[in-house]
Amino acid sequence: MFDILLIPAISGAVALAIGIKSRNKEEMAIRKVFRNMKVGAMEGKGFVFPKLVATEKKADRTRYVYRVPLGLTKKTLEPVEEVLEATLDRPVEVTFKKWLYIEVFHNEIPKKVSYSSAPTKNGWVVPLGLNERGWHFHDFDKTPHCTISGTTRFGKTVMLKNIMTYLIEHHPDDIEFIVLDMKGGLEFGKYKNLKQVVDVASSPVEAFHALGRVKVFMEQREALFKQNGWSNVVNTSIQKRLFVIVDEGAQLAPDRFMTKEQKDMLAACQHTLGEIARIGGALGIRLIFCTQYPTSDTLPRQVKQNADLKITFRLPTGYASQVAIDDYGAEELPSDIPGRAIVKTHEKILVQAPFISDDEMMKRLEVHRIEKVERREADRKTAEDTIHFE
Numbered sequence: 001m002f003d004i005l006l007i008p009a010i011s012g013a014v015a016l017a018i019g020i021k022s023r024n025k026e027e028m029a030i031r032k033v034f035r036n037m038k039v040g041a042m043e044g045k046g047f048v049f050p051k052l053v054a055t056e057k058k059a060d061r062t063r064y065v066y067r068v069p070l071g072l073t074k075k076t077l078e079p080v081e082e083v084l085e086a087t088l089d090r091p092v093e094v095t096f097k098k099w100l101y102i103e104v105f106h107n108e109i110p111k112k113v114s115y116s117s118a119p120t121k122n123g124w125v126v127p128l129g130l131n132e133r134g135w136h137f138h139d140f141d142k143t144p145h146c147t148i149s150g151t152t153r154f155g156k157t158v159m160l161k162n163i164m165t166y167l168i169e170h171h172p173d174d175i176e177f178i179v180l181d182m183k184g185g186l187e188f189g190k191y192k193n194l195k196q197v198v199d200v201a202s203s204p205v206e207a208f209h210a211l212g213r214v215k216v217f218m219e220q221r222e223a224l225f226k227q228n229g230w231s232n233v234v235n236t237s238i239q240k241r242l243f244v245i246v247d248e249g250a251q252l253a254p255d256r257f258m259t260k261e262q263k264d265m266l267a268a269c270q271h272t273l274g275e276i277a278r279i280g281g282a283l284g285i286r287l288i289f290c291t292q293y294p295t296s297d298t299l300p301r302q303v304k305q306n307a308d309l310k311i312t313f314r315l316p317t318g319y320a321s322q323v324a325i326d327d328y329g330a331e332e333l334p335s336d337i338p339g340r341a342i343v344k345t346h347e348k349i350l351v352q353a354p355f356i357s358d359d360e361m362m363k364r365l366e367v368h369r370i371e372k373v374e375r376r377e378a379d380r381k382t383a384e385d386t387i388h389f390e
């Protein structure tokens with residue numbers, strides 16, 4: 001609801017007076033920015049600036065609405081958001097659709113957010129992070145694949161653990177994971193005995209075998225889908241989903257110093273990852289591919305092309321950012337805030353990713369731990385059925 005801007009004749013509560021004062025300060029600053037940046041257009045004989053017609057106060061932001069002179073271009077407005085953010089020292093969003101909307105957010109993006117504060121949501125969704133607008137979630141049934149990039153120690157593995165914990169807590173009976181932990185199994189080996197974890201591969205050879213099993217499963221699934229005339233798992237009664245997580249995908253990239261045998265094995269891994277990205281989504285497989293070094297060699301083309309969610313933490317160069325999210329920006333993320341990420345879909349947003357410690361993850365998932373004998377039994381069943389989904 002818009003509040004037509006009226007300065008009250010009698011200022012009641014002090015808080016209100018302070019609110020108005022600071023709003024006035026904001027308005028004045030915005031007006032000065034318009035003048036200094038010549039945001040406006042010629043009308044008749046004079047240069048006309050946008051005119052404030054309404055303000056809308058919300059819990060988290062103030063929205064200023066301007067009538068703009070005819071002929072104001074989007075190009076003129078492009079730098080305004082950045083300048084206002086620096087001037088007001090607040091997150092600002094500028095949109096222009098007949099009216100010019102300037103939203104000034106009251107809060108900064110928090111520097112740390114705990115996993116436990118993420119709201120519960122139904123569906124195949126996970127919390128990606130919080131920003132001044134609230135929580136942002138991702139729906140893996142709408143966008144099945146994702147890449148996560150970022151220099152060492154900025155939050156990739158913690159993000160994977162968030163995703164894994166949230167999905168297990170919300171779909172304990174319907175989710176399965178195959179984790180290719182190319183950090184020698186150090187990060188995910190400890191979760192091997194969870195009921196939902198089918199396999200944790202900790203070397204390229206193990207990854208090759210694990211991906212081989214996914215390939216067989218995909219072929220069986222394809223046949224089943226053809227037989228039933230299905231085209232996408234979301235339109236079937238199949239409840240289960242298989243998540244393939246690759247932590248440090250660069251380790252699966254062939255290198256010229258390798259033997260031919262090693263190169264062939266990794267080429268096969270790359271090929272299967274490409275197939276999962278290309279056709280696995282429709283069949284119920286979701287791929288999450290993480291890498292420290294996003295280059296055209298380490299991030300397989302098919303994976304990048306089919307991953308419509310791209311998350312990046314800080315990266316060293318604009319070039320790496322371009323490879324990771326097709327845009328600059330990751331090189332400018334703060335160097336002192338781990339967990340600060342850019343989420344790129346059809347739009348680009350900044351979030352603070354939730355933090356979960358190993359201890360908390362272990363505690364939350366302890367109930368799903370199964371004994372070694374059961375694990376062997378589960379493995380045997382898995383090998384027989386080759387990841388059996390009904």
Ligand SMILES: Nc1ncnc2c1ncn2[C@@H]1O[C@H](COP(=O)(O)OP(=O)(O)OP(=O)(O)O)[C@@H](O)[C@H]1O
Binds near residue numbers: 112353
């Ligand atoms: N979302 C977060 N919020 C706050 N701190 C975080 C967050 N994510 C990571 N950190 C901090 O950064 C450290 C490194 O995070 P993480 O292990 O996820 O890095 P990484 O990017 O996977 O690094 P590497 O590639 O070397 O494994 C964590 O131990 C934690 O202290």
